[in-house]
Amino acid sequence: MDLSVNLGNITLKNPFMPASGTFGYGLEFAEFGDLSQLGAIVTKGISLNPKKGNKPPRICEVKGGMINSIGLENVGIDNFQEKLKKLEDLNTSIVCNFFGNTFDEYISVAEKLSSFRRVDVLEVNISCPNVKEGGICFGTDERMISELIGEIRKVIKKPLWVKLTPNVSDITKIAITAEKAGADALVVANTYTAMSVDIASRRPKIKNIYGGMSGPAIKPLSLYNVFRCVKSVSIPVIGCGGITDISSALEFLIVGARAVQVGTANFINPKILWNLIDDLNGYLSREKISLMELIGSLITE
Amino acid sequence: MDLSVNLGNITLKNPFMPASGTFGYGLEFAEFGDLSQLGAIVTKGISLNPKKGNKPPRICEVKGGMINSIGLENVGIDNFQEKLKKLEDLNTSIVCNFFGNTFDEYISVAEKLSSFRRVDVLEVNISCPNVKEGGICFGTDERMISELIGEIRKVIKKPLWVKLTPNVSDITKIAITAEKAGADALVVANTYTAMSVDIASRRPKIKNIYGGMSGPAIKPLSLYNVFRCVKSVSIPVIGCGGITDISSALEFLIVGARAVQVGTANFINPKILWNLIDDLNGYLSREKISLMELIGSLITE
Amino acid sequence: MKRINGKIIARKILAKDIFLISIELEEEFGNFGPGNFIMLGINDFENILPRPFSIYHAENKNIRLIIKTVGSVTGKLLKCSLPYEVSVLGPLGNSFPLIKGNNLIISGGIGIVPLFDLVNRINVECFFAGFRTKEEIFLVENINKISKIYLSTDDGSFGHKGFITDYLEDYLIKNRDRDFNIFACGPHPFLKKLWDIGKRLGVSSIFASFETYMACGFGVCLGCTVETPKGFVKVCKDGPVFNLNDIFGE
Amino acid sequence: MKRINGKIIARKILAKDIFLISIELEEEFGNFGPGNFIMLGINDFENILPRPFSIYHAENKNIRLIIKTVGSVTGKLLKCSLPYEVSVLGPLGNSFPLIKGNNLIISGGIGIVPLFDLVNRINVECFFAGFRTKEEIFLVENINKISKIYLSTDDGSFGHKGFITDYLEDYLIKNRDRDFNIFACGPHPFLKKLWDIGKRLGVSSIFASFETYMACGFGVCLGCTVETPKGFVKVCKDGPVFNLNDIFGE
Numbered sequence A, B: 001m002d003l004s005v006n007l008g009n010i011t012l013k014n015p016f017m018p019a020s021g022t023f024g025y026g027l028e029f030a031e032f033g034d035l036s037q038l039g040a041i042v043t044k045g046i047s048l049n050p051k052k053g054n055k056p057p058r059i060c061e062v063k064g065g066m067i068n069s070i071g072l073e074n075v076g077i078d079n080f081q082e083k084l085k086k087l088e089d090l091n092t093s094i095v096c097n098f099f100g101n102t103f104d105e106y107i108s109v110a111e112k113l114s115s116f117r118r119v120d121v122l123e124v125n126i127s128c129p130n131v132k133e134g135g136i137c138f139g140t141d142e143r144m145i146s147e148l149i150g151e152i153r154k155v156i157k158k159p160l161w162v163k164l165t166p167n168v169s170d171i172t173k174i175a176i177t178a179e180k181a182g183a184d185a186l187v188v189a190n191t192y193t194a195m196s197v198d199i200a201s202r203r204p205k206i207k208n209i210y211g212g213m214s215g216p217a218i219k220p221l222s223l224y225n226v227f228r229c230v231k232s233v234s235i236p237v238i239g240c241g242g243i244t245d246i247s248s249a250l251e252f253l254i255v256g257a258r259a260v261q262v263g264t265a266n267f268i269n270p271k272i273l274w275n276l277i278d279d280l281n282g283y284l285s286r287e288k289i290s291l292m293e294l295i296g297s298l299i300t301e
Numbered sequence C, D: 001m002k003r004i005n006g007k008i009i010a011r012k013i014l015a016k017d018i019f020l021i022s023i024e025l026e027e028e029f030g031n032f033g034p035g036n037f038i039m040l041g042i043n044d045f046e047n048i049l050p051r052p053f054s055i056y057h058a059e060n061k062n063i064r065l066i067i068k069t070v071g072s073v074t075g076k077l078l079k080c081s082l083p084y085e086v087s088v089l090g091p092l093g094n095s096f097p098l099i100k101g102n103n104l105i106i107s108g109g110i111g112i113v114p115l116f117d118l119v120n121r122i123n124v125e126c127f128f129a130g131f132r133t134k135e136e137i138f139l140v141e142n143i144n145k146i147s148k149i150y151l152s153t154d155d156g157s158f159g160h161k162g163f164i165t166d167y168l169e170d171y172l173i174k175n176r177d178r179d180f181n182i183f184a185c186g187p188h189p190f191l192k193k194l195w196d197i198g199k200r201l202g203v204s205s206i207f208a209s210f211e212t213y214m215a216c217g218f219g220v221c222l223g224c225t226v227e228t229p230k231g232f233v234k235v236c237k238d239g240p241v242f243n244l245n246d247i248f249g250e
């Protein structure tokens, strides 16, 4: 079965890749399967300087999902360059998720990242507060997105994916703004802001009080966001949120996602991405349909 | 144990009431317990004229929750007046949830409802599209909310609760706007827009394509919204979203909700509201703490 | 209508994907009519909503259901280790009218369950039971003891070959001079076909039990609505038994 | 590190809220060191994340864990009907160093589990095991056979009365002229107390196994971080065994 998918200016060997922050820098999963078989590898969000992240506890489980407030801990772009070397021989695309604390930092990271030969795609995480503009989240403000994506577009030549936050009134406005500003594809979506309280101690389970919720419980929310974005833009949309098995992945493809990212499910079953490739193959041959026919095949009449 | 809670201009005998649309017009639940024991009864959303609602299928289950697109089917205000008569002898507060398709309709329903002696509180559902203004949801637009709540406030004397939609970028802005316009309390929050696809038929499981998601899966999202609203306004906040047991109800009270509404859980266990009253009594006596001490007792230091 | 906790204490496979479960309740279930159903809840966070099932048998603190595995909850009921905790809400809905006359019953597949008890309560001239294939046949032996039964499978692997609606049609044609009441349950297209036959041959009343997805089962969620020419009806409260005329008629 | 499916085939109550489970795996588990742990996954949508547990025993296709019921998953493991499907990811983390010298072991409550295997692998002078009360004591008989053991309960219902850390302190004071390695596992305040004692009496090294909430167990989620004077460390990958000096030292 041909599982390859075209995402504008890049073609992946199949539609399955990890979601940033749930797959380390890639190599940690080499024990579970051949990394070269994946559609792509998406690395942990990188910033200019190493970032310590938030104080623990940083994670907690909720029914059907988890909340995390890692605080974007990462090794910084220089150490990242070292890690990239170990991915040299992999025969799959490498997508680098990145972010900045300020407008300028975003641009610097983008420039530097795009200069690394092994980086195939830049995925910009815009769910971060703009430290210079009163901490408003970049991803909720159309003007900031437009300027940010426009400027990044100017300094890089590689494919640019924009990862949207779902915590907005109308995600299609953000999607259209990102498309106009030069995004090559959209990743829909990041986590949902959430909270959980430990009854016994009467404290938030997360030190930072709140965090981002992910996992199967949020799937119907992200699926709707993907559905709406697919209808609003003409660039490819990559679905993300709560995928744990082939049937949830199929839902995203049917509503029109060209590829999907799997996050939290990597913790539940580190072999999940390889299982999904097998299961999609099985599904397509059983149903006698090609992947291209399946994508966007939702019947709404 | 004293379970009574003061919600500004009304005091309820305990903090537990159903969420609108999940308790019929009240009487349907009389077989499961004494309705007079509940903190309040909240009725199905009422509009000026009877409303047929959306085409079936209108509901589907998702993991940890359900999606509904009932389309606000209701008997209309005149038939509702008949139904109210049957609630005459109940010794509990009656909260009437209502909505309109236009600004003027909202005002007319509010006026009429407030003239019914048996109605104690008006709860306005602002998660509806404004038919006259291009279908934008009232609840996502600060100007519309300000005008709408301000005008309703003028025509009614009874307590006015505003039920917020969580599908916005910043719920505190909406909360503050509603408070300023004259809301006596806020209900946080309504359902989360969501979608589910039947893989076999490649159709949305709901005829209307999307609907509102409710149930335990969304609890961490609503809890965070309640937490933020409590911090932003000084009127009481009533928590709603995913409560299914005493521990989830306690989470809402601890973050500062003065009372809670229980929706989907009424379908899982129609006795849930009575169980919660018993369980809260048990909890407070075991922990030797009063309800007033418990509410808002979250430690974040 | 009561909500009673209980546990599944026994399970027996009856046919392919079809099994009987016996639930021990904490309280007496009480009386019910043929066609009444219950909402069965499992304490499972993945499937939070209870599911509607016809009452196959209920006596004192025991209730029995016959279930076909079609999805998530029915799959779990087939595989769970016993005893398995459940909740039962019921009896719900209306039931088949217990009327006199020339009564015929017709069922498609699992639709035989709500009709089974009817043979004990009204005079039945003949029971038409259709199945897809031999492996899926169940319950007919018990009916055989009480009523005349006419059996078909789509593939002819047992009984007569073909659709059971066709055999009913033959019967009606042969007995054109007589008037019949028909009691039915089966998939939606099956009921539609019945309605067409009944209309063509002038059958005075066809009562059929309908299936939809439900959340509450007792009229409060407005989720189980089906559209009829006369407007929306709630399957859980106005039904599940309807006169086909009220559903498909103009 | 491998991920292997398996099923719990036996369960035995050892003490109040404490039980042993025996898991039959589809593949061989392989070698492990004392202190290594596994992530145990249950196929339950309510609790999607696997949970960390020390390896009590593993041989061929069998692995045994000793579990204390404290919350949702541990509660389900206690009550589930067997066989019960699970997944095992491991062995994970580092392990206690197998060194020579005057080795003492000290455990608080369930903390005895990761230390148990150590008595088979290094020379142990004495095993100090503390419990809250008589009903919660387990495993000590097995240790008794191999090593000298010193037992206390907080309420004196069995063994010596008081905190086990105090008895260890007495022992260290009595043997002030000798140098010890201490191996420990217990709740956070217990480990803090040990660190204070060790510092006061100049113990050269205390190795302790730590507990935190984990999502992945192998270093990719960055969720299991704890703060130390030298920065954040990942309990799953840098630990779970740390030299207390690296956690509490300046």
Ligand SMILES: Cc1cc2nc3c(=O)[nH]c(=O)nc-3n(C[C@H](O)[C@H](O)[C@H](O)COP(=O)(O)OP(=O)(O)OC[C@H]3O[C@@H](n4cnc5c(N)ncnc54)[C@H](O)[C@@H]3O)c2cc1C
Pocket: B057, B058, B059, B060, B061, B198, B199, B200, B205, B206, C037, C047, C051, C052, C053, C054, C055, C065, C066, C067, C068, C069, C070, C071, C072, C073, C074, C075, C110, C113, C114, C210, C211, C212, C213, C214, C240
């Ligand atoms: C009054 C009544 C009596 C019944 N009596 C019996 C009986 O005696 N025995 C029996 O076996 N069954 C009976 N049923 C049917 C039974 O309720 C269903 O088979 C059961 O609810 C299926 O549950 P499940 O979790 O296994 O399936 P699910 O997993 O919930 O669903 C099965 C399939 O339907 C799809 N689906 C789910 N929701 C929707 C929706 N809203 N719209 C469209 N498609 C959807 C799913 O995607 C899936 O493919 C009765 C139903 C009614 C209404």
Ligand SMILES: Cc1cc2nc3c(=O)[nH]c(=O)nc-3n(C[C@H](O)[C@H](O)[C@H](O)COP(=O)(O)OP(=O)(O)OC[C@H]3O[C@@H](n4cnc5c(N)ncnc54)[C@H](O)[C@@H]3O)c2cc1C
Pocket: A057, A058, A059, A060, A061, A198, A199, A200, A205, A206, D037, D047, D051, D052, D053, D054, D055, D065, D066, D067, D068, D069, D070, D071, D072, D073, D074, D075, D110, D113, D114, D210, D211, D212, D213, D214, D240
């Ligand atoms: C390396 C290692 C080895 C271990 N070995 C063993 C062993 O051999 N035997 C054993 O019994 N246990 C062992 N544990 C502990 C075990 O992992 C926990 O007891 C288990 O994960 C609890 O799961 P649960 O679902 O039952 O509890 P949960 O229901 O998840 O939680 C229990 C309590 O903790 C609270 N809580 C949950 N998340 C957080 C958070 N992020 N911050 C603060 N509070 C929170 C909950 O509110 C609840 O009150 C080990 C832990 C580690 C890290």
Ligand SMILES: Cc1cc2nc3c(=O)[nH]c(=O)nc-3n(C[C@H](O)[C@H](O)[C@H](O)COP(=O)(O)O)c2cc1C
Pocket: A019, A020, A021, A022, A044, A045, A068, A070, A072, A097, A125, A163, A189, A190, A191, A213, A214, A215, A216, A218, A240, A241, A242, A243, A261, A262, A263, A264, A265, D221, D222, D223
């Ligand atoms: C522990 C953890 C860390 C994450 N880190 C990042 C990150 O660095 N950058 C980013 O864009 N998204 C990050 N995410 C979000 C995921 O990439 C993904 O968008 C989200 O988890 C929803 O998908 P899921 O439901 O499949 O997990 C993180 C998620 C988790 C659970």
Ligand SMILES: Cc1cc2nc3c(=O)[nH]c(=O)nc-3n(C[C@H](O)[C@H](O)[C@H](O)COP(=O)(O)O)c2cc1C
Pocket: B019, B020, B021, B022, B044, B045, B068, B070, B072, B097, B125, B163, B189, B190, B191, B213, B214, B215, B216, B218, B240, B241, B242, B243, B261, B262, B263, B264, B265, C221, C222, C223
């Ligand atoms: C079937 C159904 C019908 C509903 N109808 C209404 C309604 O008429 N008006 C309203 O304000 N909210 C309505 N809601 C939303 C609930 O009142 C509640 O806000 C939501 O379900 C979240 O709470 P829960 O998770 O406890 O169900 C409805 C919800 C459901 C499930």
Ligand code: FES
Pocket: C213, C214, C215, C216, C217, C218, C219, C220, C221, C222, C223, C224, C225, C234, C235, C236, C237
């Ligand atoms: S199932 Fe709720 S109204 Fe019929």
Ligand code: FES
Pocket: D213, D214, D215, D216, D217, D218, D219, D220, D221, D222, D223, D224, D225, D234, D235, D236, D237
């Ligand atoms: S548990 Fe994921 S990094 Fe340690």
